[in-house]
Amino acid sequence: MTATLxxxxxxxAVNMADRRxxxxxxxxxxxxxxxxxxxxxxxxxxxYPVVFSVGRSxxxxxxxxxxxxxxxxxxFRDPATLKAVxxxxxxxxxxxxxxxxxxxVLAVLVEKIRWAxxxxxxxxxxxxxxxLAAGIIFRLAYDEDPDKGVLNAAVVGVHDAFEGTSxxxxxxxxxxxxxxxxxxxxxxxxxxASPGHTVGLxxxxxxxxxxxxxxxxxxxxxxxxxxxxxxRGVVYLDFTPGGGGKExxxxxxxxxxxxxxxxxxxxxxxxxxxxxxxxGSFHFSGLDPGSYTVRLPASNFSPPYEGVxxxxxxxxxxxxxxxxxxxxxxxxMVLIGAGLAALPRDALEAARMDGANEWQIFRRITVPLLAPxxxxxxxxxxxxxxxxxxxxxxxxxxxxxxxxxxxxxxxxLVSFGGGNNQGLGSALGVLLLLLVxxxxxxxxxxxxxxxx
Amino acid sequence: xxxxxxxxxxxxVQAFLVIVGLVWVTPLAGLFLSSMRxxxxxxxxxxxxxxxxxxxxxxxxxxxxxxNAGMTRAFWNTVLIxxxxxVLVVVIAALAGYAFAWLEFPFRDTIFLVxxxxxxxxxxxxxxxxxxxxxxxxxxxxxxGVVLFHVAYGLPFAIFLxxxxxxEMPKEMLEAARMDGGGEWRIxxxxxxxxxRPAIASLAIFQFLWVWNDMLVAxxxxxxxSQPLTVxxxxxxxxxxxxxxVLAPGAFLSLIVPVMVFFAFQRHFVQGxxxxxxx
Numbered sequence: 001m002t003a004t005l006x007x008x009x010x011x012x013a014v015n016m017a018d019r020r021x022x023x024x025x026x027x028x029x030x031x032x033x034x035x036x037x038x039x040x041x042x043x044x045x046x047x048y049p050v051v052f053s054v055g056r057s058x059x060x061x062x063x064x065x066x067x068x069x070x071x072x073x074x075x076f077r078d079p080a081t082l083k084a085v086x087x088x089x090x091x092x093x094x095x096x097x098x099x100x101x102x103x104x105v106l107a108v109l110v111e112k113i114r115w116a117x118x119x120x121x122x123x124x125x126x127x128x129x130x131x132l133a134a135g136i137i138f139r140l141a142y143d144e145d146p147d148k149g150v151l152n153a154a155v156v157g158v159h160d161a162f163e164g165t166s167x168x169x170x171x172x173x174x175x176x177x178x179x180x181x182x183x184x185x186x187x188x189x190x191x192x193a194s195p196g197h198t199v200g201l202x203x204x205x206x207x208x209x210x211x212x213x214x215x216x217x218x219x220x221x222x223x224x225x226x227x228x229x230x231x232r233g234v235v236y237l238d239f240t241p242g243g244g245g246k247e248x249x250x251x252x253x254x255x256x257x258x259x260x261x262x263x264x265x266x267x268x269x270x271x272x273x274x275x276x277x278x279x280g281s282f283h284f285s286g287l288d289p290g291s292y293t294v295r296l297p298a299s300n301f302s303p304p305y306e307g308v309x310x311x312x313x314x315x316x317x318x319x320x321x322x323x324x325x326x327x328x329x330x331x332x333m334v335l336i337g338a339g340l341a342a343l344p345r346d347a348l349e350a351a352r353m354d355g356a357n358e359w360q361i362f363r364r365i366t367v368p369l370l371a372p373x374x375x376x377x378x379x380x381x382x383x384x385x386x387x388x389x390x391x392x393x394x395x396x397x398x399x400x401x402x403x404x405x406x407x408x409x410x411x412x413l414v415s416f417g418g419g420n421n422q423g424l425g426s427a428l429g430v431l432l433l434l435l436v437x438x439x440x441x442x443x444x445x446x447x448x449x450x451x452x
Numbered sequence: 453x454x455x456x457x458x459x460x461x462x463x464x465v466q467a468f469l470v471i472v473g474l475v476w477v478t479p480l481a482g483l484f485l486s487s488m489r490x491x492x493x494x495x496x497x498x499x500x501x502x503x504x505x506x507x508x509x510x511x512x513x514x515x516x517x518x519x520n521a522g523m524t525r526a527f528w529n530t531v532l533i534x535x536x537x538x539v540l541v542v543v544i545a546a547l548a549g550y551a552f553a554w555l556e557f558p559f560r561d562t563i564f565l566v567x568x569x570x571x572x573x574x575x576x577x578x579x580x581x582x583x584x585x586x587x588x589x590x591x592x593x594x595x596x597g598v599v600l601f602h603v604a605y606g607l608p609f610a611i612f613l614x615x616x617x618x619x620e621m622p623k624e625m626l627e628a629a630r631m632d633g634g635g636e637w638r639i640x641x642x643x644x645x646x647x648x649r650p651a652i653a654s655l656a657i658f659q660f661l662w663v664w665n666d667m668l669v670a671x672x673x674x675x676x677x678s679q680p681l682t683v684x685x686x687x688x689x690x691x692x693x694x695x696x697x698v699l700a701p702g703a704f705l706s707l708i709v710p711v712m713v714f715f716a717f718q719r720h721f722v723q724g725x726x727x728x729x730x731x
């Protein structure tokens with residue numbers, strides 16, 4: 001380009017050519033002034049570090065000894081680093097796939113509603129939120145205690161709605177006071193009871209918070225006479241507040257235990273079941289004569305369901321990917337939505353005229369036509385997922401860090417976070433770079449094509 | 453029949469999207485409500501108990517935050533890092549973008565391809581070498597150090613975006629300006645910058661957001677007196693659970709600025725993030 005300019009300029013007048021050359025030199029100097037700050041910064045802080053890291057990755061931890069490719073083989077031998085490689089692989093496969101799928105579905109559905117703009121804004125907004133803030137948001141949401149983490153509160157709520165809650169997880173019977181413990185955690189009367197009897201089933205160890213507010217004293221109910229075909233009884237807290245009561249007997253002031261499931265069994269078979277009233281009383285009526293045992297099934301005493309350990313070693317990576325979805329779904333949806341808006345309307349209309357249903361249109365027309373956009377979204381997400389750092393660093397609790405670690409966090413830990421092995425750290429950095437090289441090539445190619 | 457089915461289908465779609473919307477709002481609402489509850493209330497029950505006893509809500513945590521010297525300094529550090537890092541990237545990239553688009557100099561196109569290639573270089577690879585370099589220059593642990601690092605790693609995308617935008621300008625426009633005897637500097641300030649305003653706005657928003665939200669770079673390059681809000685909060689994450697009355701308002705303070713930028717400049721914001729996502 002410069003050569004042709006010179007040739008054109010030289011023949012006619014030396015004076016003219018001289019002026020042009022001077023102007024060109026001035027132009028070059030100006031151009032240099034314009035690009036110099038950028039080139040200096042890029043050279044010193046981006047290009048030089050890449051070269052340095054590649055070199056450094058062939059030296060040992062302290063940088064004094066050349067070790068060849070040892071750091072790179074170490075990467076796949078050291079269990080912690082290997083874990084990071086594996087987790088990164090999971091991230092790179094799962095997160096972009098879910099995001100592209102979710103983005104596609106939402107982009108198609110959101111077209112059908114009138115409040116589409118509001119919905120898109122809402123889902124896109126997390127892109128403005130830092131990974132740190134998102135990390136804190138989800139650390140809160142994933143909290144294991146159902147009284148803190150909203151997710152476990154929901155899980156426990158759903159579980160208890162279907163399975164029921166046990167009323168007295170800590171209750172037990174005193175030894176030798178008429179109740180025998182079964183292998184499954186249930187209690188049954190040691191002596192048998194017949195219709196016409198009234199039995200007292202005393203329990204202890206009920207925490208004050210577990211005792212319902214509407215519980216009433218059991219004394220009156222314990223004294224009630226049973227009818228001839230009736231088995232009566234009372235489940236009570238065998239403990240007099242302030243002391244003074246006698247073990248194994250219903251004293252005045254001792255509380256009944258409401259909502260306890262009680263079963264009457266005969267020859268090992270349950271024949272009737274009921275639940276205690278506010279004063280702890282229960283009765284089975286219409287029983288055949290004979291001897292029965294009264295049972296308190298184990299479900300009365302089972303420990304409460306605590307929900308899912310989201311941030312435990314097993315689920316921590318899926319949980320963090322969930323937080324990542326919260327941040328990036330809006331991006332995928334908006335980008336795919338833009339592609340959707342650019343689809344040829346007549347192709348869709350023609351299919352509709354031919355009687356294709358929405359699913360067929362989606363499957364046979366929308367998705368194939370959108371393939372290029374979906375690829376761009378997917379590739380973009382892969383590049384970004386590879387570098388995920390803050391979310392893992394913040395959400396995974398200290399003891400679980402090593403189960404959640406990915407390449408970027410591992411690189412940090414190895415280089416600066418106590419590992420202090422800058423050789424291995426550099427190698428991990430280079431690996432990260434190598435993994436995005438395909439994207440680099442893709443960018444350069446696409447750019448050169450666009451210039452032609 | 454068909455209309456009925458379509459109506460029903462639409463109802464289902466609406467219901468589904470309402471649920472998705474709720475799923476998106478809930479975690480954020482959780483943070484916000486948690487940020488306004490006392491430590492004691494937080495220990496006793498989840499933030500959703502606010503729905504039945506709204507008396508728990510107060511701004512006490514926020515006033516405590518304003519009285520917390522570490523937090524307020526961290527907030528100003530965030531501003532002192534984000535604003536210069538954004539302005540510098542815009543200025544340097546605009547100059548370079550114009551040169552790459554319209555000025556002649558040796559190896560111009562090759563150098564630009566290198567810039568395109570640098571687009572995807574992960575920040576991680578620069579941490580260690582630049583830390584050593586800054587250590588030697590006395591920049592390690594200072595705000596200017598953090599700013600310079602952000603500027604350098606923001607430049608490839610910034611130059612790429614602006615160069616491509618400037619290159620779309622009609623050639624005649626520039627030639628006319630040159631004929632009128634305008635120097636390059638005048639052309640740049642009076643013509644190129646005004647024409648490039650939309651791209652510059654998107655770039656500025658994206659870069660501001662990127663730097664404001666950064667934790668990794670500042671975690672390494674900032675010391676305790678120059679650390680931004682993200683690092684200050686990160687340093688307290690170890691006690692998570694007992695300090696939600698500090699973490700939650702802090703996190704909310706750190707996210708409210710970008711979210712306001714988002715709502716104020718929706719269009720530029722979306723364009724900036726879309727274009728910048730290739731990074």
